[in-house]
Amino acid sequence: MVEELILEHTRDVADFPEPGVQFKDLTPLFAAPEAFRSVVDDIGSRYRAAVDVVVGIEARGFILAAPVAMAMDLPFVPVRKAGKLPGPTLRQEYSLEYGTATIEVHSDSLAAGQRVLLLDDVLATGGTAAAAASLIERTGARVAAIEMLMELGFLGGRAKLAGYDVNAIVSV
Numbered sequence: 001m002v003e004e005l006i007l008e009h010t011r012d013v014a015d016f017p018e019p020g021v022q023f024k025d026l027t028p029l030f031a032a033p034e035a036f037r038s039v040v041d042d043i044g045s046r047y048r049a050a051v052d053v054v055v056g057i058e059a060r061g062f063i064l065a066a067p068v069a070m071a072m073d074l075p076f077v078p079v080r081k082a083g084k085l086p087g088p089t090l091r092q093e094y095s096l097e098y099g100t101a102t103i104e105v106h107s108d109s110l111a112a113g114q115r116v117l118l119l120d121d122v123l124a125t126g127g128t129a130a131a132a133a134s135l136i137e138r139t140g141a142r143v144a145a146i147e148m149l150m151e152l153g154f155l156g157g158r159a160k161l162a163g164y165d166v167n168a169i170v171s172v
């Protein structure tokens with residue numbers, strides 16, 4: 001059900017942001033309130049009572065993680081691209097399907113022992129999720145699960161996430 005909603009509301013864009021990349025654009029899902037709400041409620045219902053905080057990765061992860069956190073009545077914590085968070089941060093460099101980047105989290109935004117649900121829209125090479133998981137663990141919190149709307153299985157991102165509970169609603 002939610003798998004079909006995601007597939008129906010995904011636009012494939014060839015050669016974006018660079019030649020050879022088949023970009024999975026989820027903006028049609030975010031623009032469809034009923035479908036988007038169904039996806040948010042599905043994620044919230046599967047992790048209820050199993051996590052203490054929801055972390056989203058800038059930028060598309062924010063679009064998903066903030067409503068999930070709100071629906072679960074849990075705190076939302078942003079992992080941001082470098083240089084955007086004003087407080088003391090932990091920082092991690094990584095590579096992704098089309099480049100390299102650095103992300104940060106406020107070092108006081110998570111507490112030791114907290115169970116984190118890490119959310120993003122797409123799992124490609126896994127570099128982004130692995131870097132975010134590493135940041136979360138450096139705060140002392142625990143990555144209870146990593147959840148994506150869509151996984152590009154042919155890029156093998158799960159190999160970078162061995163040892164974590166990784167779930168993608170749709171695998172292509």
Ligand SMILES: O=P(O)(O)OC[C@H]1O[C@H](OP(=O)(O)OP(=O)(O)O)[C@H](O)[C@@H]1O
Pocket residue numbers: 057058059060061095096097098101120121122123124125126127128129157
């Ligand atoms: O598995 P990977 O190869 O690491 O790629 C996945 C990441 O790439 C996209 O974000 P992007 O860095 O393009 O940023 P955006 O959310 O700001 O568009 C996507 O939202 C994931 O965060």
Ligand SMILES: Nc1ncnc2[nH]cnc12
Pocket residue numbers: 021022023024025096097098122124125152
């Ligand atoms: N092919 C892709 N489509 C959408 N987001 C991505 N992030 C990394 N690779 C991606």
